[in-house]
Amino acid sequence: DAKTTQPPSMDCAEGRAANLPCNHSTISGNEYVYWYRQIHSQGPQYIIHGLKNNETNEMASLIITEDRKSSTLILPHATLRDTAVYYCIVRVVSGNQFYFGTGTSLTVIP
Amino acid sequence: EADIYQTPRYLVIGTGKKITLECSQTMGHDKMYWYQQDPGMELHLIHYSYGVNSTEKGDLSSESTVSRIRTEHFPLTLESARPSHTSQYLCASSAYLPDQGPADTQYFGPGTRLTVL
Numbered sequence: 001d002a003k004t005t006q007p008p009s010m011d012c013a014e015g016r017a018a019n020l021p022c023n024h025s026t027i028s029g030n031e032y033v034y035w036y037r038q039i040h041s042q043g044p045q046y047i048i049h050g051l052k053n054n055e056t057n058e059m060a061s062l063i064i065t066e067d068r069k070s071s072t073l074i075l076p077h078a079t080l081r082d083t084a085v086y087y088c089i090v091r092v093v094s095g096n097q098f099y100f101g102t103g104t105s106l107t108v109i110p
Numbered sequence: 111e112a113d114i115y116q117t118p119r120y121l122v123i124g125t126g127k128k129i130t131l132e133c134s135q136t137m138g139h140d141k142m143y144w145y146q147q148d149p150g151m152e153l154h155l156i157h158y159s160y161g162v163n164s165t166e167k168g169d170l171s172s173e174s175t176v177s178r179i180r181t182e183h184f185p186l187t188l189e190s191a192r193p194s195h196t197s198q199y200l201c202a203s204s205a206y207l208p209d210q211g212p213a214d215t216q217y218f219g220p221g222t223r224l225t226v227l
Contacts, residue, residue, distance in 0.1 A: 021196075034215070041149065043218030067203050098216055100153045 007066070011104045012082075017074040020104050022088030025069045031092050033064060033075045036100070037084040044087065045046045047073065078108045113137060115216050116201050116219035123191055131186045131222045133201035143216065144183040145200040146170060153200065159184060191226045198223050 005023040024033065035047040046053055048062045050071075055062045056072040061074040075082055087103040114135040123129055135142065144157040145168075155168030159178040163221050173195070184203075190197055204216040 041147075041221070041223075043114075043199060043202075043220050044153070046215055046217060049215060096152075102152060 001040045004090055004101055006086075006088050006104045008102065011107050011109055012075075014080060014110050015077055018071040018074075018082065018106060018108070020068050020086050020088075021070065022072070022105065023070045024088070024090045027068050027090050028092075028103070031081065031090045033062065033068075033071050034089040034091060034098065035060070035062065036087045036098070037082075038087070038103070038104075039084040048085075057084040064072065076108075080108050080110065082106065083108045112154050114201060114217055116199075118222060119171050119220060120225075122225045122227065125190075127191050129191055129224070131199050131201075131224070133184045133186070135184075135219075136182060137203065137205065138181060139203035139205040139217075140181065141204045141214070141216075143177065143202040143204075144174075144176060144184070144186050144200065145170075147170065147200060147221075149197045149198075150169040155184050157186065159197055172177055177181060178203075181197075181213040191224075193226045196224060196226050211225050 004024040032049050032051050034049040036044040038044045048060050050062045050064055064071045072076055085105050087100045089098045117132045140161045142159045145153040146156050148152045154170035154172050156172040157176040159165045162178055165176050165178055174186050176186050198221050200221045201219040202216040203216050213227055
């Protein structure tokens with residue numbers, strides 16, 4: 001599975017959009033981009049995933065560049081409860097596990 | 111959102127004891143996984159199963175064992191707990207999401223925080 005690079009930490013003001021970047025320059029054509037978050041050492045929570053097209057659900061939006069070498073997770077209106085470690089993962093469908101890496105620690109500031 | 115349960119949530123136990131960490135899911139998922147995570151560190155896969163009577167070891171070597179006798183149940187056992195086993199253990203399950211293609215999203219339980227004295 002391809003490696004990902006994320007900034008170790010970010011801050012975001014409450015109510016503003018949080019934009020979390022991820023680089024995955026070695027991604028291959030059959031690898032999906034997944035985003036999870038982990039709040040205070042609870043079990044990781046699935047957020048969103050995509051292959052080529054931008055995706056949106058009730059939690060977030062995922063923007064994938066045309067060359068698929070990077071992506072951005074957007075939380076449109078961050079709340080204090082969005083403070084967590086966010087993991088960007090690329091993975092083939094047939095893979096056994098998700099390689100979570102160290103993620104980005106997002107702090108939402110009141 | 112998948113329903114996946116782990117018990118106990120917290121366990122403090124003495125060295126040499128045998129322990130079993132329980133994991134159950136009610137979604138009928140074929141695939142189940144056990145990860146280990148130390149505080150502030152990455153998750154590491156220690157066991158996985160693709161279905162009943164199927165178990166495999168993950169990338170991280172572990173002295174624990176698992177069994178999969180029923181689809182919904184994937185317990186993890188340590189025959190003789192040691193302080194080096196102190197960690198958080200996370201269970202997950204997955205199935206294909208047919209309406210979104212073969213994406214195989216994993217859903218996690220709340221975890222069991224194990225402390226071996």
